[in-house]
Amino acid sequence: xxxxxxxxxxxxxxxxxxxxxxxxxxxxxxxxxxxxxxxxxxxxxxxxxxxxxxxxxxxxxxxxxxxxxxxxxxxxxxxxxxxxxxxxxxxxxxxxxxxxxxxxxxxxxxxxxxxxxxxxxxxxxxxxxxxxxxxxxxxxxxxxxxxxxxxxxxxxxxxxxxxxxxxxxxxxxxxxxxxxxxxxxxxxxxxxxxxxxxxxxxxxxxxxxxx
Amino acid sequence: xxxxxxxxxxxxxxxxxxxxxxxxxxxxxxxxxxxxxxxxxxxxxxxxxxxxxxxxxxxxxxxxxxxxxxxxxxxxxxxxxxxxxxxxxxxxxxxxxxxxxxxxxxxxxxxxxxxxxxxxxxxxxxxxxxxxxxxxxxxxxxxxxxxxxxxxxxxxxxxxxxxxxxxxxxxxxxxxxxxxxxxxxxxxxxxxxxxxxxxxxxxxxxxxxxxxxxxxxxxxxxxxxxxxxxxxxxxxxxxxxxxxxxxxxxxxxxxxxxxxxxxxxxxxxxxxxxxxxxxxxxxxxxxxxxxxxxxxxxxxxxxxxxxxxxxxxxxxxxxxxxxxxxxxxxxxxxxxxxxxxxxxxxxxxxxxxxxxxxxxxxxxxxxxxxxxxxxxxxxxxxxxxxxxxxxxxxxxxxxxxxxxxxxxxxxxxxxxxxxxxxxxxxxxxxxxxxxxxxxxxxxxxxxxxxxxxxxxxxxxxxxxxxxxxxxxxxxxxxxxxxxxxxxxxxxxxxxxxxxxxxxxxxxxxxxxxxxxxxxxxxxxxxxxxxxxxxxxxxxxxxxxxxxxxxxxxxxxxxxxxxx
Numbered sequence: 001x002x003x004x005x006x007x008x009x010x011x012x013x014x015x016x017x018x019x020x021x022x023x024x025x026x027x028x029x030x031x032x033x034x035x036x037x038x039x040x041x042x043x044x045x046x047x048x049x050x051x052x053x054x055x056x057x058x059x060x061x062x063x064x065x066x067x068x069x070x071x072x073x074x075x076x077x078x079x080x081x082x083x084x085x086x087x088x089x090x091x092x093x094x095x096x097x098x099x100x101x102x103x104x105x106x107x108x109x110x111x112x113x114x115x116x117x118x119x120x121x122x123x124x125x126x127x128x129x130x131x132x133x134x135x136x137x138x139x140x141x142x143x144x145x146x147x148x149x150x151x152x153x154x155x156x157x158x159x160x161x162x163x164x165x166x167x168x169x170x171x172x173x174x175x176x177x178x179x180x181x182x183x184x185x186x187x188x189x190x191x192x193x194x195x196x197x198x199x200x201x202x203x204x205x206x207x208x209x210x211x
Numbered sequence: 212x213x214x215x216x217x218x219x220x221x222x223x224x225x226x227x228x229x230x231x232x233x234x235x236x237x238x239x240x241x242x243x244x245x246x247x248x249x250x251x252x253x254x255x256x257x258x259x260x261x262x263x264x265x266x267x268x269x270x271x272x273x274x275x276x277x278x279x280x281x282x283x284x285x286x287x288x289x290x291x292x293x294x295x296x297x298x299x300x301x302x303x304x305x306x307x308x309x310x311x312x313x314x315x316x317x318x319x320x321x322x323x324x325x326x327x328x329x330x331x332x333x334x335x336x337x338x339x340x341x342x343x344x345x346x347x348x349x350x351x352x353x354x355x356x357x358x359x360x361x362x363x364x365x366x367x368x369x370x371x372x373x374x375x376x377x378x379x380x381x382x383x384x385x386x387x388x389x390x391x392x393x394x395x396x397x398x399x400x401x402x403x404x405x406x407x408x409x410x411x412x413x414x415x416x417x418x419x420x421x422x423x424x425x426x427x428x429x430x431x432x433x434x435x436x437x438x439x440x441x442x443x444x445x446x447x448x449x450x451x452x453x454x455x456x457x458x459x460x461x462x463x464x465x466x467x468x469x470x471x472x473x474x475x476x477x478x479x480x481x482x483x484x485x486x487x488x489x490x491x492x493x494x495x496x497x498x499x500x501x502x503x504x505x506x507x508x509x510x511x512x513x514x515x516x517x518x519x520x521x522x523x524x525x526x527x528x529x530x531x532x533x534x535x536x537x538x539x540x541x542x543x544x545x546x547x548x549x550x551x552x553x554x555x556x557x558x559x560x561x562x563x564x565x566x567x568x569x570x571x572x573x574x575x576x577x578x579x580x581x582x583x584x585x586x587x588x589x590x591x592x593x594x595x596x597x598x599x600x601x602x603x604x605x606x607x608x609x610x611x612x613x614x615x616x617x618x619x620x621x622x623x624x625x626x627x628x629x630x631x632x633x634x635x636x637x638x639x640x641x642x643x644x645x646x647x648x649x650x651x652x653x654x655x656x657x658x659x660x661x662x663x664x665x666x667x668x669x670x671x672x673x674x675x676x677x678x679x680x681x682x683x684x685x686x687x688x689x690x691x692x693x694x695x696x697x698x699x700x701x702x703x704x705x706x707x708x709x710x711x712x713x714x715x716x717x718x719x720x721x722x723x724x725x726x727x728x729x730x731x732x733x734x735x736x737x738x739x740x741x742x743x744x745x746x747x748x749x750x751x752x753x754x755x756x757x758x759x760x761x762x763x764x765x766x767x768x769x770x771x772x773x774x
Contacts, residue, residue: 011546012345034358035345042279043448043456076362076444079452082731086337086441089735090545091346092361105733110543204279208446 001165003117003124003182004050007085007103010112012094024054024066024118027095032073035094037084039077041200046081046098051199052192053123056185060199064206071210089113099125101163104176108161117177121185127164219597226596232677236596239587243605245630246645250620251475251612257623258469270469283448284473290364290439290449291432291477294371295425301372302379303421305524308517310387311413311508315518323525324380326532327373329749331742332437332708332723333730338534339370339442341545348534363447370438373528375431379424386420387413395508405510413508419489426485430478434613436709440727450474451615451709458619458713468623471616482611532746538739554740562741565720570748572636572719573704576643581696583644584651588692589685591652592659593667603652610649614709617646622713634716642714643704651696658692659685694760698753705749 006027008020018031027036041047054063075093078084084096089106096103106113129148131141147153154166158174165179173179226233261267274280305324309317327335343350343361350359360366390413398408439449450470458467509517538544542551558566587606591599609617621642625632632638666688670680686693708723715724722745729738 015346040448043453077446079443079448079456080440080731083441083444085733086730086735087340087344089733090337090341090344092340092344102731102733106543109734109736110547111733112546 001124001126001167001179002099002101003165003184004046004053004098004122005100005103006116006118007088007096007098007100007106008114008116009088009091009094010114012088012091016094018094020114021095021116022119024057024120026118027073028066028069030073032095034073034075036070036073036097037076037078037087037093037095038074038097039081039083040079041203043079044081047077048192048196048200049123049125049187050097051203052187053121053185055199056123056187057120064202067203067207068210071207077208104163105161115177117182119183121183123185123187126167222595222597229677232594232596235586236590236598236602239583239590240598240602243602243645246641247605247609250617250624252620253623254468254471254475254616254620257465258472260465270465274466274469274473279448280453280470283450283453283470286364286443286447287433287450287474288477290367290371291429293364293368294375294432295428297368298372298375298379298428299383299421299424301520301524302376302383302424303417304517305521306380306383306387307413308514308521310384311392312514312517314514314521320521320525323528324384325377326528327375328377328702329706329746330374330437331535331726331745332706333441333727334535334538334738334742335374335531336370336438336441337730337735337738338531338538339366339373341534341538342530343369346545349530362442362444367439367442367447367449370442371432371435373531374435374438375428376524376528378427378431382424382427383417383420386417390416392508405508405513408508423485423489426481426489429481430485430611433474433478433481434615434709436615436712437723441730451613454615454619455709455712464619464623468619471613471619474613475616478611478613482608486607535739535742535746538736539743541736544735544739554736555744557734557737558740558744561737562722562725565722565725566744566748568719569705569722572639572643572721573701576640576647576704577697577701579640580644580647580700581651581693584648584696585655585686585689585693586681587648588652588655588659588689589681592656593664593685606652607649609646614646614707614711617642618710618713621710633714634718636719638714639711639719639721642710643700643707646707646710647696647700647703650699651692654692654695655689658689662688694756698756701752702749705745 006021010020012035013020016031016035018029018035019026021027021029021032038050039047041051051063051067054066057063058066076083076087078087081098082102084093084098085102085106087093088096088103089111100115103113103115107115129145131138131145135141148157149167151168151170154168155171157164157166158171158176163176165176166173226236258270259266259268261269305320308314309320314320340347340361342348343359343366345351345357347359347361350356350361394416395408395412398412403411434451436451436455439452440455443449443452451474454467454470454474457463457470537548539554540550540552541547542549542553587602590596591603621638622633624630625638632641662685667680667684670684675683706723707721708727711721712724712727715721722741726738726741726745729735729741
């Protein structure tokens with residue numbers, strides 16, 4: 001399990017004299033002008049998750065409104081879904097929005113990165129594992145999946161610092177921020193898939209041109 | 212028409228008399244067809260079919276109605292044009308300064324100009340951000356500028372001019388060093404001014420070389436993938452990255468293929484222009500007469516201006532590499548400068564397999580590619596057979612085909628039996644062999660054209676057959692071309708990413724792909740360490756080859772002495 005989050009570079013925050021943002025609304029502050037990166041939904045699934053999450057919070061028009069206001073603070077919409085973390089890591093941007101494992105890794109490496117889960121709530125993705133139909137080694141595949149879902153398997157996912165959240169509550173979360181303190185929002189997946197082209201079109205027409 | 216037919220049938224008859232040549236030609240045509248033409252066809256076909264495998268233009272219709280993708284096309288052309296013009300301009304001035312003035316440090320300048328041949332993908336672009344970005348060493352620390360547009364056109368163009376600087380320099384250096392200075396001397400004797408000599412003699416003689424360099428840079432820039440993935444950004448999308456993300460980010464193979472076809476068209480046009488138009492206009496001014504001349508082409512003040520320019524370019528290149536080394540030996544690139552060797556320990560723990568794989572793949576594909584290149588060059592220059600023009604075109608074609616297109620073609624073409632190759636060692640090796648033969652072929656052809664065929668004819672007269680002549684006469688004579696092809700294809704195979712990224716698997720992974728995934732997952736210093744090891748491996752290879760080559764050369768001399 002993998003929540004979307006906001007990565008903040010504390011050193012850059014000091015340079016631009018801004019306070020640590022706590023919410024999506026905080027990101028609209030003028031201090032962040034040209035200092036935020038998030039991926040482009042035309043090329044990145046991460047970005048679409050971000051937008052559908054916002055729609056669940058603000059409604060469709062509200063989300064577009066928010067993104068239009070946010071656009072003034074955007075430095076670059078990256079082409080890839082993991083682009084923002086690199087920029088925030090080396091201090092090119094103050095704030096990056098994407099899935100969180102790379103942020104935690106930067107923090108672990110000693111970069112001045114703080115991960116924020118905005119109080120309004122964040123969407124998430126579920127990492128999947130599947131067995132190919134007609135697989136040659138079906139029993140072995142079953143064993144692997146059983147192990148992955150077991151308490152031990154989920155603990156390994158934490159201990160090996162993948163920075164993915166375990167899907168069981170009975171494992172030790174280690175240094176991960178407890179899931180109970182993060183407000184998760186569910187997205188209507190069927191709706192999201194059906195309306196994908198339309199929403200992205202709207203984003204291109206309404207959000208992208210805003211400077 | 213009749214004459215042409217007769218010529219064809221004559222060629223055909225003489226070929227029939229030489230069955231081993233016939234078999235070799237058929238074999239070469241077959242492999243070239245399978246590994247160059249067929250994958251391209253696959254890309255074309257899938258972009259022209261709908262989900263039920265019927266002919267359809269839907270994919271193109273949807274792309275043409277999509278402004279964002281049209282923007283990508285325009286941007287790709289724009290940045291490629293600018294990179295071609297500015298890269299050629301800087302490359303020309305640099306090569307001119309080294310060839311026509313008596314500035315100090317020439318050897319240093321020559322060496323530095325070659326260094327970006329090994330431009331580690333992604334990390335090279337990252338170091339541009341480290342130098343010019345919000346916290347950039349040059350822009351913000353030196354000049355206090357925090358708003359330099361490192362994303363988009365300018366940042367990308369700077370990165371590409373540096374990346375392809377060796378290509379520009381080597382070509383233009385070759386052009387300028389073969390323009391005989393005696394021509395310039397003659398003009399000076401006729402009381403021409405320096406400016407007149409430059410504009411009326413030197414520059415016109417270099418025009419074909421300049422045009423050819425521009426077209427090559429244009430092609431390279433269109434195909435570039437590593438730099439735009441980091442530096443392009445959504446406000447400045449480019450096609451090569453769009454095609455990749457359509458497949459890996461949006462899981463839309465058809466759109467990716469159609470974008471790849473779009474990318475292919477301008478590359479092919481540039482390639483055909485370069486090959487059939489510019490190359491015909493090359494001037495030959497090497498006459499065999501003494502070419503030593505006093506250097507008087509530029510005034511003292513112009514000399515020092517040019518020297519400063521060369522210095523700036525060189526410092527720039529050195530800075531980029533220094534930045535990468537800095538990242539490799541510190542805890543957190545740009546944020547925590549504590550010295551550490553942990554990054555290298557990590558690379559050897561986690562990346563050992565990919566280092567081995569990369570070396571195994573590069574060392575297998577490189578000699579095959581260089582040898583095949585020499586054989587094809589020999590056939591094209593020395594043999595006469597029907598379909599020669601086609602052979603030359605097909606074997607050089609991959610030079611113009613962007614890696615993204617080749618990569619997509621390979622996954623489409625080789626994922627079913629009997630050519631089920633995806634995920635194997637073979638697919639990576641085959642990809643590298645056929646991607647990098649053009650250089651071997653071209654340097655082989657140009658060298659062979661300078662070797663008098665009489666030497667080979669003498670061997671035939673003494674009863675040698677084709678393979679003996681090739682192995683004992685031709686190959687030793689064109690060994691320099693063979694080794695330059697070897698070095699080139701090794702460097703490219705080690706640093707390749709655009710096609711290979713589609714072909715790697717859990718079993719066979721490459722260092723460049725590791726560099727990408729390390730940067731993606733936030734281990735920048737480790738990615739720097741990976742890049743440093745990549746650079747060192749390539750340097751080691753070139754060094755070993757140099758030592759080996761020296762022995763080889765003296766060995767040949769000794770034999771000659773004894774006999």
